[in-house]
Amino acid sequence: MDSPFSNQPQDRTLPPATNAAGGGNMPRIVRLAVWSVFYFLFYLVQQVSELVAPLVLILGIGWSALPHIIGIVNGAVGSDPQTRDMIAHVTHSIPDHLEVGSHLLTPSSLVFDGLLLMAAAALCATLSTIAARTM
Numbered sequence: 001m002d003s004p005f006s007n008q009p010q011d012r013t014l015p016p017a018t019n020a021a022g023g024g025n026m027p028r029i030v031r032l033a034v035w036s037v038f039y040f041l042f043y044l045v046q047q048v049s050e051l052v053a054p055l056v057l058i059l060g061i062g063w064s065a066l067p068h069i070i071g072i073v074n075g076a077v078g079s080d081p082q083t084r085d086m087i088a089h090v091t092h093s094i095p096d097h098l099e100v101g102s103h104l105l106t107p108s109s110l111v112f113d114g115l116l117l118m119a120a121a122a123l124c125a126t127l128s129t130i131a132a133r134t135m
Contacts, residue, residue, distance in 0.1 A: 032135055035135045036135065038131045039135070042125075042128035042131060043124070045120060046124035046125050049117045049118070049121035052117055053115075054114070055114075056113050056117060057110070057114025057115065057118075060108070060112075060113070060114060064107035064108065067094055070087060070090060071091070073087065074088070
């Protein structure tokens with residue numbers, strides 16, 4: 001038989017009972033602070049990665065596809081020698097790599113970096129979910 005108290009909902013908004021000195025909350029507060037910092041860092045990396053990854057990926061794909069597109073246009077131009085010379089000049093002026101400071105950028109490295117940033121965003125989304133559940 002049910003007691004009169006078994007059908008009443010529990011009030012989960014009240015804090016758990018602790019000892020009278022109040023010292024039992026300190027480890028919980030420290031743990032919450034640590035997980036909050038981790039959650040913030042994971043979420044920040046996720047947001048930056050989700051913003052930058054598509055830009056880097058599209059830039060790398062566009063840079064690697066540009067000489068091929070110009071080659072297709074060059075074949076479709078016809079036999080005008082001035083136009084062919086101009087297209088050849090533009091094709092040869094496209095760099096195959098850029099050096100920015102001490103970083104060497106190539107189309108394939110930009111594509112790889114874009115995919116790596118997408119993986120970092122997925123990993124940080126997973127870790128921030130775990131951190132949120134742990135808090």
